[in-house]
């Protein structure tokens with residue numbers, strides 16, 4: 432059965448380019464991103480892995496570790512990593528699982544269809560309690576926008592700490608929305624910078640941790 436947001440993600444041990452990887456041990460008590468690819472030596476995946484490697488500092492700032500997955504073998508990954516580093520001008524700095532038995536792909540429902548066992552472009556954001564906080568699935572022909580993944584991490588980490596939600600197209604530093612469950616009286620105390628009640632249910636306040 433597909434994983435639902437809020438579920439505890441299943442642990443696994445699988446071979447990776449950095450040796451056998453136990454997901455829970457690897458993530459420790461930080462955040463995690465698990466993302467899958469259709470196959471090695473494919474052009475879109477090559478650009479995606481390069482893009483993620485280039486965001487190393489951004490992930491570190493957000494206390495987030497990244498794990499890639501493809502169902503090809505470690506020997507294939509090794510040659511492909513060289514290509515990624517050459518063509519994308521980066522050093523690969525996160526492990527890529529060699530999920531040859533599709534153990535992880537099946538556990539996380541990354542398989543396209545029963546007839547077509549190719550893994551899809553899935554992303555899972557996992558919080559420090561090992562709860563699933565985001566899933567997204569893209570078609571093979573569309574490379575993912577990793578700035579969006581960072582944006583969601585920012586939103587999750589902010590909204591875990593404050594009684595706010597983030598509006599459409601929000602970016603770190605923009606105004607946020609006071610949760611509808613917060614009374615006006617409590618909002619006065621919780622948001623000393625004040626808030627604007629555009630509607631009784633739509634109250635906007637400066638980002639509280641800035």
Ligand code: BEZ
Pocket residue numbers: 469470473474475476477571572
């Ligand atoms: C790619 O990563 O380039 C790709 C993989 C599968 C189908 C289409 C494109």
